[in-house]
Amino acid sequence: MGFLHRHRNLTPYLLLGPGLLYLALFFVVPLGFLAYQSLESGNFDVGYSFTWAWGNYWDAIKNYRGHFIRSLEYAGIATILALVFSYPLAYWIAFRGGRWKNLLLLFIVAPFFVTYLIRTLAWETILADQGPVVSVLRDVGILGHDGRLLATSTAVVAGITYNFFPFMALPLYVSLEQIDGRLIEAAQDLYASKWKAFLRITLPLSLPGVVAGTLLTFIPAAGDFINAQLLGAPKNHMIGNVIQSKFLELTDYPAAASMSFVLMAAILIMVALYARAVGTEKLTG
C-alpha cells in the first residue's frame, strides 16, 4: 500500500488501465484496421491495395440499401416485442416474485446455458413445416393449407425476439426491483388508482431499465445474421448475412468492412435519435 499511498493520484489510472488497454488492443486496433480495409480496392487473388476507395461505401449503400433497412426494421420490431413481453414478466418477478425471485430470474437466464447457434437450430425444428406449431396453426386456420413459418420474416423476428429476450428482461427487472414499494403506497395515498400510480411512478422510475434493455437488444439484433440465416429465406436476409458472406465466403474484405461501418453509423444514428426522444438523463438513470 505504501506505493499507492504516496502516489494516490495514480490510483484512477491503475483502476482504468487494464480495461482501457484491453479495449485499445482488441477494439480500437481492429477497428482501425477495419477502417483501413474499407478503403482498399482489389480482390483476394491479386491482393488488396489502399486507394482511398470511398466508392466502397457508396456501393454498400446503393447495392444493399434493402438489407440495411430490413436489419433496422427487424431489430426494431424484435426490440419492441421483447419490451412488451418482458415488462410484465419483469414487473411480476420484481413486485410479486417473493421468495421465488431468484429461481424465476434463473429461468430467464437459463437459455444462455445452451449456445446461441443450438438455440436457434432448435427454433428451426420448432417452426419447421412438419413441426407441431405449423400443424396446429394450419388446423385452426391461422396459416393457410400450405402456409409456413420457416423462411418467413415472422420466424426471423420471433427468433431475434427470443434470443435477445434476457438482455431486455434483466435490466428491466433491475430497475423495477429498485423501486421502493412505499412510493406506490404514497401515490395511492394521494388519490392515484393502481393504474395511475403505475403510469406516474413505476413507469417513469423504470425508464432507465427500458432504455438499457432497448439498447442492449437493438444494437446486437441489428447486426445479427444467425436468425435470418437459419429461420429466414434469402429474401429475409439482414445486412449481417451479407457482411458475413462477403468476409468469409467471397473474401471481398473492402466491401464487408465498409458495410460494417455503414451499419455502425446507422445504429449510432438510431440510438442518438432514441436518446434524444427519451432524454439523455434516462441513459444514466
Next chain:
Amino acid sequence: MTVGENGNPDVRLVDVTKRFDDVVAVDRLSLEIEHGSFYALLGPSGCGKTTTLRMIGGFEQPTEGEIYLGDAEVSSLPAYKRDVNTVFQSYALFPHLSIFENVAFGLRRRSIRGQTLTGQVNEILRLVGLEGMGKRKPSQLSGGQQQRVALARALVNKPRVLLLDEPLGALDLKLRKQMQLELKGIQHDIDITFVHVTHDQEEAMTMADKIAVMNHGRIEQLGTPTELYETPATAFVAGFLGVSNLIPGTVSSSDTVQLRRGPEVRVRPEALQGRTGEVAVGIRPEKIALGEGQSNTLDGTIVEEAYVGVATQYIVETACGRLTVYRQNASPGLNGASPGQRLTLSWSPDSTFVVDSLEGPE
C-alpha cells in the same frame, strides 16, 4: 367528502382485529378520534400501532371489525378513495418529480389545474417554510426539508385526517425537537385531525393532546399526557412513560398500602379504585424528597449520584429495593447529598399512584 359534520368523531374503530397468518397484530381495538385532535398511538415496536395506522390509511384491510371516517364505513375502500393522507416514515418522496410536482401530485389526481393548483402548492410550501424550493428534486434537500415536503404533500389536500407514521424518526435530536413544536403549531393553525404513531414517549407527550398507549395489539390506557404520567393505570404505562418507582405491597385499608418489606404508606382513596390484595405503589422520581417533610417515608442509603444538568439523579437503596430520585438543580451549590449517606425519603400521598401488578416492560 363532507360527511360527518353532525358531531361524529373523525375516526372510529369498532372491534378491529388484524391477523397476519397466525399473528394477531391488532386485537379487538376500539377507539374514537375527535375532530381537530392531535392523537398519538404510542407503544413499543410490534404493539400494533403502525398496523392500526395503515388500516386507517387503507393500506391494510382489517380481518374483523369496522373503520369509520366520519360516518362512512371505509374498511373496504382502497387507500386512494379515502379522505386521508399520510406522512410516511421514510417520507417516500417521488425521486423523479420536483418538489412542486411532489406536492401537486394529490391535487392533480383530483383534477385541480392551473392557477388554483399553483396557488395551493405555493401556499402550503410557504406554510412549511420551503418557499421557492419548488423546482428542486427531493435528493437536493436535507432530511429536515424532505420531511417538510412530505408534510406539505399530504396537507395540501386538506384531508379529513392526517396520518403520521413515525414522521420524525430520521431526524437528529435538535431538529426533531424543533419539528415537534412546528408540527403542533401547524396542526393548531389548520384544524385538521392528526393521528401520530411513535415509540418515543417524549415526542408523543410534547405533541399529542390524547395518547393511546398500545401493547400487544390493544390499548393499554387512553388519556391526556398529564393523566398518563400522573396516574398510569398499569405498570406497563408507568414504565413506558418516563421513569417510575414501583414498590410491591398489599392494600391494608381504604387509603393505605402495606409495603412488602417496608412501612405502611398512605395513598388517595381514588388511586386504589377499589383494589384489594396485592398491588404496586408508584412514585415518580421527581416527587420524592431527600429528607423528611411528607407523610410517606422510607429510610435508605444513597448508592449513586449523577448530575444530569437540569436535575441530579440519586439511586437510593431501601428495604423495598433501589429507588430513583431526581432533585431539581434549582439553585447552584445545593448542600450535597453524596453516596454512602443515610437519609429518609418522603413523598406525598397525592403523588402516589397504584397499579395492579408488577408486570411492567423490561
